[in-house]
Amino acid sequence: xxxxxxxxxxxxxxxxxxxxxxxxxxxxxxxxxxxxxxxxxxxxxxxxxxxxxxxxxxxxxxxxxxxxxxxxxxxxxxxxxxxxxxxxxxxxxxx
Numbered sequence: 543x544x545x546x547x548x549x550x551x552x553x554x555x556x557x558x559x560x561x562x563x564x565x566x567x568x569x570x571x572x573x574x575x576x577x578x579x580x581x582x583x584x585x586x587x588x589x590x591x592x593x594x595x596x597x598x599x600x601x602x603x604x605x606x607x608x609x610x611x612x613x614x615x616x617x618x619x620x621x622x623x624x625x626x627x628x629x630x631x632x633x634x635x636x637x
């Protein structure tokens with residue numbers, strides 16, 4: 543019987559061959575949730591749903607989107623934030 547944390551069907555079961563010739567069942571961790579925008583909470587596109595140890599093995603270009611705040615903020619929230627920043631900067635310059 544596996545330990546209580548593994549007694550769930552949401553964990554994938556993998557048969558592993560052991561050195562002694564027998565096989566045992568190992569349990570893979572659950573798939574993490576979709577990455578979310580820090581502002582609106584919507585899902586981020588282009589961010590893989592992998593475990594942190596698997597993300598570290600990816601190339602840097604595969605880990606996040608090559609845009610400012612890529613992987614942190616969705617493009618719609620970034621667009622509105624840049625517009626707001628430009629408006630406040632313009633107001634400071636004109637006054």
